[in-house]
Amino acid sequence: MSRAKTHVNKNDIVRVVTGNHRGAEGKVLQVIRGKNQVLIEGVRMIKKHTRKSQEHPSGAIVEREGPVHISNVKRIEAATKEEAKPAGKAKSK
16 A cells, blocks of 8 residues: 655645635644645644643643645745745746
């Protein structure tokens, strides 16, 4: 069984190009290949209600990143902050 190839990987800098969080930039924390989603640092923060535990004796509401569909993000160059151009495609006139 082969894994699906994606255009972004963990630790890439990406920009959200469509959706409610359009224009947001951040580092990819995780790629969820089975669902074609990515977690981006600081983008789509959701509140998660947690149970009682040793860390939170009375429970807590924790903020964390929510997934964004991989088709809604574009990888950008970290050094120049420009959008990365797809490799291997030549212009035809």
